[in-house]
Amino acid sequence: MTPDFVIKDPRSRVELRLRGDASSQERLAFLNDASTRIGSTLDLTQTCREVVDVAVPRIADASGIMVQERLITEGEFPGHPTDSAALVRRPATAVAVDNPWDWATAFPAGEVTVYPPYLPQAQAMATAKTVRIPYIDQTIADDNARAFGRPIIARLLLGGSFLITPLIARGNVLGYLVLVRQPCSEPFQEPDAALAEELAARTSICIDNARLYHRERRTALALQSSLLPARLHHPPGLEIAHRYLPAGDLAGVGGDWYDVIPLPGDRCALVVGDVMGHGISAAATMGQLRTATQTLAILDLDPGELLFHLDNVARRLNPDQIATCAYVTYDPATGAVAMASAGHVPPLLVPPGGEATPLPVVPGPPLGVGGERLETCTATLPPGGMLALYTDGLVETRDRTVDEGIATLCSLLSGPPRALERVCDTIAEVRRQADERDDMALLLARAVERAT
Template identity: 45%
Template sequence: MLGVAAVVLDVEGRIVFWSPQAEELFGYDAAEALGQYAARLLVGPEHLEKVVQLFARVLSSGESWAGAFPIRHKSGGEILVEFRNMRLQDDLGDLYALGIAVDHSTVTRVETDLALSDKLVAQSLTGMAMLDTDLRYVLVNPALARMNGVSVEEHIGRRVGEVLPDVDAEALEGLLREVLRTGVPVLEQYTIGRTPAYPDEDRTWSVSFYRLDDAQGRVLGVAGSVADVTERHLASLEAERSRRRLALIADASVRVGTTLEVERTARELADVTVPELADVAAVDVLDHVLSRRRSGTPHGGPELFRALAVKGDSSPKALEAADPVGSPAMYSADRLVTRCARTGRPVLVSHVEPADLTRIARSPEAAELLRDAGVHSYLAVPLIARGEVLGALDLKRTVNPLPFDEDDVLLAGELAARAAVSIDNARWYQSVRNSAVTLQRSLLPGRPPSAAGVEVAARYVPAHASSEVGGDWYDVIRLSGDKTALVVGDVMGSGIDAAATMGRLRTATRAFADLDLDPAEVLRHLDRIMQELEHYIATCLYAVYDPRVAECVMANAGHLPPVLVPETGGPAALVELPTGAPLGVGGVEFETTRVPFAPGDELVLYTDGLVETRNDPLDERLAALVALLDEGRRPLEATCDRLLQAMRRPEDPDDVALLIARSRTPGGGAA
């Protein structure tokens, strides 16, 4: 770094040794310098006397001399050179003077750099250290000593693990060896541990390592810098945690409450919480809440819960300990979930002890399973909607090592509050819908009656997406002469009025059917009745089967055509009928059509809810219906199930009435 030049003079002051660095420093090569008087070659006249005196003093006394002295360069200019002069003596007793010389500006720069480096290292707030190739400390600054709680002297000569036994020394030394091997620095690597300065809390440090090489490329060791970033790291973790919580709440707002089904809403809540918030989640609802009755449990007594959902992919034993989904479970007043539901307040057990498990589990056996599963933290938050406690969201941690804290209580409470409203809406909807469906079914015939010469099967499927009753209906009416009337219809709209209108039409249809009127005449009478009813119209298909002549006579009032499935002689096909106008329009004549209906043939009557969708062309759906009926002969009940399974979607917004009739011989069997 310094470019040190060496010059040796004999006792007369002649140059007898001239190093290559001297040639670089003074400009003279060895041939020009050797044998010359050094003072005459290198010093100007004004400094000559001084040089001679210094030279004589060194040789006579052996006293060394050091200092800066102006030297004449070969180029003619003058340079200031830093000298170190000393006397030498060989084995013969001859004396010589050795001069070591360096450019003064270079020395000044190096001294400045060293002083600056020394101050920076000593006064830096960042911990700094140098380790040799054996990874032992050779230099440590005060900041690192304070950080580690170990003096500078106690660092020197020791390895990282010897100074700091509570950090992952093996990982750190692995990084150091990699830096020594490759020369590639490691920048801002985070490491966590404890030091004698902070024996009771984890600290986070950002460490950087660099390999040190000398001018010849020889590896000297590793330099490292250490910054305590604990507060910044904790702030970053908290910011990330807050972001994840907001994301979880946003996710829950999309995923929870997608339907008006209590059980599905509970499953959605459990799915959202695992594994983001808990390892095991259960949604337990009070049984009397589901049945919409008052609790019969005395104050301070046990509570009957019903588990609507349980989730825990990584904890099979904890799942085994949970209540089976859909089954009731009685929890005594000392159980934590009971306390949560009774008080309407969260219950937090950050660190679960063995005694706590008996207050969490439903039985001693379940408590043992929870212990084996490693349940170490528990949280229950109430499900509250419109001021009523519906149940509790029950959370456990087994794999996640962190205990539940107050932030988790707030997050779980927010999720439970959102889900509780959806569960409450769903239970009210299901209650109203069950009542509506019960009313609708009461207006329809029960099991289709047996009739001479015909076998029938029927289905009514309420709309999935509406709590209001619909106006679809079917009917099978025994007539005189072994004839049977087959009816299917649809009152447009929904609600109690539509159901009432449907009930009137069904009653009127049965009355007109008893008069043994022609199908077109029956529809004309029904049309006049519908004109007297405001706001409603209806479609209807009325058919009469006479086994004696093996034919059906039918008339259509704006309804979709039935499908005839012959036993022999051809594929299934839509029956070609005059469409007619819906009942209630008025001013339109209805026509009666005769259709052969041989023994073994099937006639399929249905309402539009079976085939109409928002996105598919009606012609394609009708073709799909015909194709299904052409697949092969089945029992009529199985055919009903097959059609509904293939054509019906759970989210379809319309109800369906389906009626299938198969003719048979007068003796009772199909041909």
């Protein structure tokens, strides 16, 4: 059974059911309670689950919610304000009945379907008006069963009562809330319809908010993904591996990027950066800075000089956004490494089979802040040694400091040599388990053992 099929004790109906003659204060108290429980997150499925959880058993024995599939998958309103032939999905169902497994079979959570126009569900979608059926006769029950090829539907609905209320936001029908009472319960009355419409109105606002949130997040992720390199340059003398994990929510989707840029004389530059801020604007700025870095790299500047010029570019692009960046050059002929940091976490050096340690880079101001020339530091990458560049989303969490995170990353990188892809997988899995709300970029480069 999925978590989106909610089962409640049918005996709770006696104690909790809002009676047909309930006072206006009782109905208002129910709606106030619903407002505090619905929309606790910006997850659309969770919102739908909260709605049916509120409705059952307070006003119905069973409840399901249907949302237009396009709204769920694309975050877009349908092409027409009302549409009885729209493809809809049932994100959640709740029941307080003696035979819950029969209801799960008849009305499975997650089902995607189209309701025939002769059914009351489709009529609510077509008219944007509540449909109340005090008594479900044999014809209505059989029509529902026939439409989905499940005879059990007729048996469950016959003799009960229907209340189908459209979910409307910005003049568009997003779907509908369906409430069912069994023959043993009092049929739906006009006051129940008014109450359901209030509940649906509040639900529609939450669903629309979730739609907008997920649409912006999908857009930011799509933009960010399109601006990251599909295939990195593999320079002579280095093995390269990389990972990028997006944030778990929009508040963390920013502008992490990484790159490997060829330089004259078989040398290369390794770059990792992070635009501060979130959403589409940060992702767009990231793309501009990545392009600017590639352009400046053609000039073959030393790392500190390059980041100085990149800072000037950043201030012209968007003075309201700043970024951090680590820029490292490597010469396979000598193993020489030169690096500079604009407010970025330090690269790590892992000697062959040894322990990872942060490189002694002197961090300057972030891009977009400075105007200062940054110091270029040097080191040597021995054959078989590895460099690790990363963003702070990998090491800084709500529960640990950056220094603690770097120490943890060093422990994951240390030890006997392993395939770079395997190392990346291990680090990415640790990051996934932490469920952090920030992007993460990781770039590993290992010096190939030179033949003797």
